[in-house]
Amino acid sequence: MTEVCRICGVAQELLTHYTSSTVTPTGYRFICMACDEDTADQSSKPCVHCRTRYPLDGFPPSFANPDGAADVCYACQAQLEARDERWCYGCGQVLAVVAFTNHKAGVPLPANVRCTVCVASLSQRTEKRCRTCGVVKPLEEYPRHNGSPDGHRHDCRVCLYGETVAVVLQTPRERPPGPRSFPFPSVPRFAPDPGPFAEVDWRGWAQALLAQPDATMILDTETTGVSFADAIVEIAAIDLTGRVLIDTLVDPQMPIPPQVIAKHGITDAMVNGQPTFAEVLGTLWPLLSSKVLLAYNVQFDVRMVQAALYRLGETTWTPVAHGCLQRAFTAYRARRPVAVPTIIGESLSAACAALGLTVQGTHRALDDCHAALALLQAMAK
Numbered sequence: 509m510t511e512v513c514r515i516c517g518v519a520q521e522l523l524t525h526y527t528s529s530t531v532t533p534t535g536y537r538f539i540c541m542a543c544d545e546d547t548a549d550q551s552s553k554p555c556v557h558c559r560t561r562y563p564l565d566g567f568p569p570s571f572a573n574p575d576g577a578a579d580v581c582y583a584c585q586a587q588l589e590a591r592d593e594r595w596c597y598g599c600g601q602v603l604a605v606v607a608f609t610n611h612k613a614g615v616p617l618p619a620n621v622r623c624t625v626c627v628a629s630l631s632q633r634t635e636k637r638c639r640t641c642g643v644v645k646p647l648e649e650y651p652r653h654n655g656s657p658d659g660h661r662h663d664c665r666v667c668l669y670g671e672t673v674a675v676v677l678q679t680p681r682e683r684p685p686g687p688r689s690f691p692f693p694s695v696p697r698f699a700p701d702p703g704p705f706a707e708v709d710w711r712g713w714a715q716a717l718l719a720q721p722d723a724t725m726i727l728d729t730e731t732t733g734v735s736f737a738d739a740i741v742e743i744a745a746i747d748l749t750g751r752v753l754i755d756t757l758v759d760p761q762m763p764i765p766p767q768v769i770a771k772h773g774i775t776d777a778m779v780n781g782q783p784t785f786a787e788v789l790g791t792l793w794p795l796l797s798s799k800v801l802l803a804y805n806v807q808f809d810v811r812m813v814q815a816a817l818y819r820l821g822e823t824t825w826t827p828v829a830h831g832c833l834q835r836a837f838t839a840y841r842a843r844r845p846v847a848v849p850t851i852i853g854e855s856l857s858a859a860c861a862a863l864g865l866t867v868q869g870t871h872r873a874l875d876d877c878h879a880a881l882a883l884l885q886a887m888a889k
Contacts, residue, residue, distance in 0.1 A: 515543035555581040598626025640667035651821025710840040714888035721748035724800040728876040729812050730772045732764050736815045741774050744873035755874045757782040772871040785816045801827040804834050804856045804880045
């Protein structure tokens with residue numbers, strides 16, 4: 509496949525004479541490598557419209573090109589805007605501004621804008637060229653990204669995360685037979701009198717889980733915060749016999765706030781040099797794909813695992829089945845004489861203390877897993 513260079517006007521093979529681009533349907537820039545060559549530091553380049561070479565600061569910023577500069581200079585862009593026209597970075601044509609998808613009256617268009625036809629073409633494609641390795645791959649091999657016209661990032665999973673993570677995330681999951689969720693009726697967050705929720709046989713529920721210890725894991729995470737933007741700093745999981753399935757610190761690749769350090773005691777120095785979430789995924793993924801997930805506050809732990817997976821391009825994971833030990837204990841305790849009203853939301857240490865259990869420590873992942881197991885065993889008696 510050939511393309512005519514917008515500078516020298518010579519038709520040349522795309523694969524051998526053009527550098528890659530993430531915004532054009534062909535996957536290559538409009539300027540051949542020979543015309544794009546300059547000094548060793550690549551401090552200037554030619555404008556594709558006027559064919560004049562300018563320093564890079566003579567172009568609007570654009571993340572679509574490796575040099576961080578758009579292909580049309582400021583001078584040409586100003587002239588086109590004066591005529592209500594813009595250069596399309598998809599097809600390379602000068603078009604009226606009304607031909608662009610994100611055109612709004614009185615609002616200037618961004619530097620790397622594409623026309624409606626090019627956006628539609630990009631959104632319908634099923635494969636594209638990786639910006640890093642230059643190989644054309646199906647879209648399924650790219651992580652999801654809402655800001656891209658085709659809904660995927662410009663770099664494939666292998667280039668972003670390495671071969672191991674790419675293989676793990678693409679391995680089909682085999683869900684075991686059985687129910688997808690436990691029978692947890694919906695109740696208000698504060699429930700001194702849970703009503704029908706307390707009628708569930710929670711003792712029998714706990715006994716049924718303990719009767720199949722290999723089918724369920726208790727998971728706990730420690731994080732940099734509580735939002736979807738925060739990251740995991742420690743993760744642990746055990747089965748219902750107490751056998752450790754995974755227990756590791758995780759490099760969150762972001763600083764840990766001081767108020768969070770004061771809670772779990774995990775510092776930046778402790779996680780520096782530890783494996784990232786992508787590196788522990790090889791051990792964690794088989795557990796997430798096959799085990800029933802039990803946690804004291806399961807909504808929080810599932811959300812943090814989903815956030816970490818989302819950053820690796822995995823957007824479809826949900827537990828095979830899950831149970832919230834906090835809610836189960838709340839209803840279990842409501843059926844027993846208590847001195848204070850039962851409130852959904854009390855801490856794991858408070859729940860253990862209510863049943864006379866002694867825990868080794870809290871707010872460390874493995875310790876919390878063992879404390880949650882002890883609580884489940886006490887509920888089964």
